[in-house]
Amino acid sequence: MKIFLRFLLTLILVLSLFIAPKVKAQENGAFGAPVLKYTSLVGQSALLAGGRFGWIINKSFVLGGGIYSVISRVKANSIDPVSGQEFVIALNYGGLEFEYVMLSGLPVHASFDMLFAGGGLAMNVSNKNVPHTSFYGQDLLVWEPGVNMEIKIIDWLHFDAGISYRIISSFNNFNNISKDDLQGLNGVITFKFGNY
16 A cells, blocks of 8 residues: 555656646646645554645635555554564545635635545554464545645645544444544645646
């Protein structure tokens, strides 16, 4: 999944460089954006990385998508019976993102977004070279509303800083992890590449 995530982020950045010069100052535009989220998972600090893209309609409404994955080591508070190693969690989710941008003509403005996503939780051992138990994990649904302050640095680069709240549904307890262990507040930073 990490290789796929790196590939997706690279693709978003490359496509953004091609889109940015071609989209003139008009009512519609597009962007690609790497995203970092600082949050808490299973009572531990965690960092999620991902990327999003969006088509901006009338400089106000964004329709797009995004994908996110845990990149820090988060202990699952359980031991693999085969290897004797502690499990770490792998949380991945992605889906549709909608955003409303207020007063987009100003250099500093606010935006409100909502992510509707599907994903999964799995548990792995740190050292995959030893015999270990393989867990598929469990599927889940994610709803993540957020609010951001956006700063226009230059025409094709915007910086967003904000907060969001990850709500988990359609998830049953999985190996002593409940949905309350996975949902919570996120601090979010985003760099949007694109002319809009």
